[in-house]
Amino acid sequence: MRVDPLENTEWRKSSFSGGSNGGGGQCVEAAALADGRVAVRNSKRPEDGAVLFTRAEMLAWVQGIKAGEFDDLT
Incomplete structure (x- = not known):
């Protein structure tokens, strides 16, 4: 029997997912998994699923965001 690693996951929504853009909000959620x-x-x-990152990958992503490396995408 295959166990879904996202089942019973506690998701956290970004506080910036409010909807100030008039489009009803951009709802991004993240969760720490047991593994x-x-x-x-x-x-x-x-239902579309999730993208899974290692902690090192997530750290690199967050550091890049904080450094402004992705500002041109917004």
């Missing part, structure tokens, strides 16, 4: 990975998903479409 040490981090899952990220669109809370409006959880």
Whole structure:
């Protein structure tokens, strides 16, 4: 029997997912998984699944965001 690693996961929504853009909000959620990975998903479409990162990958992503490396994408 295969166990879904995202079942019973406690998701945290970004406080910046409020909807100040007039489009009803951009709902990004993240969750720490029992195996040490981090899952990220669109809370409006959880059935689409999640992207899974190792802690090192998530750290690199967050550091890049803080450094402004992705500012041109917004």
